[in-house]
Amino acid sequence: MVTDPARHLARQLAAGRIVGVFQGKLESGPRALGNRSILASPLRPDVVDRLNSTVKFREPFRPFAPAVLEDKAADYFTLGQPSPFMSIASGVTPLARDTIPAVVHTNGTARVQTVTHQRNxxxxxxxxxxxxxxxxxxxxxxxxxxxGKPICGTPEMALDCLEASGLDALLLEQWWVEKS
Known part of the structure; x- marks a missing residue:
């Protein structure tokens, strides 16, 4: 059990680890919004390659969606409004192109999720x-x-996802689970 899950997770992500998050209620709809998510650093190209080849098993040209603090979104995206459900494609700023190209589509957009403390x-x-x-x-x-699998709806499914993929770890509520 970790006493400060957010800080622990942030340190792991900054170090280049790919981590599953299973917390709270299951979200409905086609997007994971932080309760059933795989999180990774957009700053490391090796992480994106590993996400595509060993975790999501998808084509390398498909960028991943960014989650950003709502009050910092304008620094990276030309969104101009909140996007809490990752349902809006937004243009990106030069800062995003330079700093986080892993989340920028070839057409210069990103499918952004804006995050607040109130929502998550x-x-x-x-x-x-x-x-x-x-x-x-x-x-x-x-x-x-x-x-080919549904979003993990139970702790057992999340543990199976950890075991069957290239995830480095799983934050299961307050528990930190790593592969042995």
Whole structure:
């Protein structure tokens, strides 16, 4: 059990680890919004390659979606409004192109999720701690599943996802689980 899950997770992500998150209630809809997510650093090209080849098993040209603190979104995206459900494609700023190209589509857009403490306290705390460590308040956020499987709805499914993929670890509520 970790006493400060957000800071622990942010440190792991800054170090280049790919981590599944299973917390709170299951989200409905086609997007993982922080409760059933795989999080990774957008700052490391090796992480994106590993996400595609060993976790999501998908084509390398497909970028991942960014989660960003809502009050910092304008620094990276030309969104102009909140996007809490990752349902809006936004243009990106030069800072995003230079700093976090892993989340930028070839057409210069990104499918952004804006995060607040009110909507998802843990994800907002992780983004804040990650920004303190790296200077960037953005993370890759993709659904906690592998190709062809549903988003993990139970702890058992999340543990199976950890075991069957290239995830480095899983934050299961307050528990930190690593492969042996």
């Amino acid at each position: 306290p843990l994800l907002a705390e992780v983004l804040t701690a990650f920004a303190e460590l790296t200077g960037v308040p953005v993370l890759i956020n993709t659904s906690l599943n592998v190709k």
